[in-house]
């Protein structure tokens with residue numbers, strides 16, 4: 001029997017967590033443009049090294065793909081992450097006088113390391129569907145946030161220093177990449193047992209909570225205490 005649109009179930013059940021993400025002071029600060037610049041710089045550096053690890057997970061997607069169509073698409077989103085998304089970070093860094101070397105040399109905080117290590121563990125031991133469940137909240141909730149901020153604060157965007165950030169994450173380029181991941185999870189879960197679906201949903205929920213912790217970490221500039 002076909003189990004269609006597993007992504008709907010994921011989306012419905014994750015709403016309480018994503019709501020918290022959308023109301024987070026860091027996210028609201030991006031929208032209003034009042035976010036403290038030092039907090040944004042902290043985020044920029046942490047996110048850059050996060051994306052280096054995240055991009056490698058798309059490479060593991062290439063490895064785990066069982067057909068050329070999926071393999072090709074993982075390679076394309078890997079390319080987009082390195083050349084489109086990370087370019088946004090490089091541009092903001094240049095504005096703030098931060099070099100590429102500084103960005104790359106950033107030591108990940110405990111939360112950053114925990115988040116990427118969790119995804120790497122699933123990538124090493126789990127199925128392709130489990131890996132996609134870990135990758136999906138990052139892409140999907142950022143797209144939701146991008147669209148939300150654009151529709152809520154669209155009129156003041158011209159003077160918002162974080163305009164480029166909002167434009168990037170609400171863009172069609174991101175929308176298309178995210179939609180592909182959503183369609184992929186639907187395709188990969190068609191024949192899965194309820195037990196497997198439960199595991200997949202747990203990864204989706206946990207990485208969504210890590211998204212919250214990541215906002216919180218940047219808001220409070222939480223780093224190693226020693």
Ligand SMILES: Cc1ncc(C[n+]2csc(CCO)c2C)c(N)n1
Nearest residue numbers: 047050054077081138139142177214
């Ligand atoms: C902590 C954190 N979570 C999510 C994203 C956003 N993001 C990461 S990969 C990707 C899609 C690539 O196709 C998107 C939108 C981020 N930058 N940092």
